[in-house]
Amino acid sequence: MSAEVTIVEVGPRDGFQAIAPIIPTERKIEFACKLADSGLRRIEIGSAVNPKLLPQMADVFDVHTAVRNLRPHVALSILAPNRKGVELALAHGVEEIVYVLSVSESHNRSNVHRSVAQSLADFVDITALVQGIADFRVRVDLATAFHCPFEGVTSERAVLTVVERLLAARDDIEICACDTTGRASPWAVREFFARCRSAFGADRPWAFHGHDTYGLGLANVVQAFEAGVRVFDASFAGLGGCPYAPGATGNVATEDVAFLFENASVSTGLDLAGLVAVAGQAATIEGAQAGGRVKFLSPAQACRSGITATV
């Protein structure tokens, strides 16, 4: 196929935030540089959140500043779930924020401690705050876009309402639909994007953020691709395991997504061997719960069969 896709590396945010032991700042910077050197051109580098609630992110702006200086060609973003986070990001010269809200009421209250209506109102404030800043980019992560751990399957009506309100506040946002629980069905993913692209425009930069908790990670990426999505979040080594599900892994692994596409001749711009190497290192971080498959294998490694009628 002659298509190309963009992978947004979210490991330094979504992956590292799930790791309790504090990773030294220098090591975070080193990982981000290695990811950049594997070809990643978009990295979500951390969260601007209360360091008392999330100590792992206390050094987010040190990491951001260092990586921006060391790898100036890479677009770095910071997740900012509220106005205070956005103000901090702006004060540190951040050029892209990731705002997050959930489509489902109960998850939004659990995650960002306010109603969906309040999150939407806050988003209007935030867009006003960043209005007019040249080349500033706003992405919105739409959590529980498919399924909510408290409310089950998310209604299409709720999604369309939220997206409509977001676009009314700022038209040029990238909207990333997130399969928070990993339970989105591949068919639901395809229908979701087909519906959104039909309702709000196929040319918008729709993105998909998938989890591999139930093994559906790549299946859902394929279906999002089939529906026209070309931007995919992923986390190196599949970092981002859910602390409430021992043994389960979280985000779809960057190296798995890269393999999926490169193996099908869809260009990712990534160096798979480099990604596999850095993923292997990430799997050794104390407290990390690594997932994914491809990091176990060298890309050239083929599974040779024996004398046992293997199929």
Next chain:
Amino acid sequence: MSAEVTIVEVGPRDGFQAIAPIIPTERKIEFACKLADSGLRRIEIGSAVNPKLLPQMADVFDVHTAVRNLRPHVALSILAPNRKGVELALAHGVEEIVYVLSVSESHNRSNVHRSVAQSLADFVDITALVQGIADFRVRVDLATAFHCPFEGVTSERAVLTVVERLLAARDDIEICACDTTGRASPWAVREFFARCRSAFGADRPWAFHGHDTYGLGLANVVQAFEAGVRVFDASFAGLGGCPYAPGATGNVATEDVAFLFENASVSTGLDLAGLVAVAGQAATIEGAQAGGRVKFLSPAQACRSGITATV
């Protein structure tokens, strides 16, 4: 969706054969009964191969006889890669054989020690041998249908030629295309079945046997489903790791395939909780390399998010 699918459990054959320490016969029987009790109605119970080459399968007919007596409603099959295996199977009252050949020449020589032409000629002999046996079923596992560890991507021409020859020998066979290396691209899987169904008839019982070595297991199952396939091989706990790829897992896990479909309202007839329980037990078999995701989770277990702007 209002579809239904059939999952063929291949763990007692494809999974157990990858385990070096001999599993006691009684334990094999117990596992097969638990699989049957989880709703599986087709189980590939073992291989009729030289026990010197594959000691794990030395008790295959004891297991077959016991499970047939204990769970008579389940259709049991035996993999038989040659005429001698088929004769043994017939002598033990087996009612379904699985013949295996590879589309690629070098893999067929490595796996069953003969040329593709010789395997096809042997198949003609075997169909003559079982001709006229009432209700006898013949399945053919088409190894390296998509990708060969020695030759790379399999040519469509080679596949069509082999399938044509197989159907000429016996028209009512079930043909199962096997992604031996786990490197089939989801798009290649869809195209494969679309092509075969178009060339040889959509009403034939096409089946897909996927591996999860590179994380493509469920993505490929979905694409096969999209192309009209309704029969899927899977191995409980994802048993069947390739000994040449440490850390990698092999067959797509039965409980993952069941979750994929049940989660999308496609009926499998399976009891997911029962499958998860037996998969958890299988993961403790000495020497087993378990894969899959769903066995780590209770189906009702949702990944709840925290205060950290999880998406």
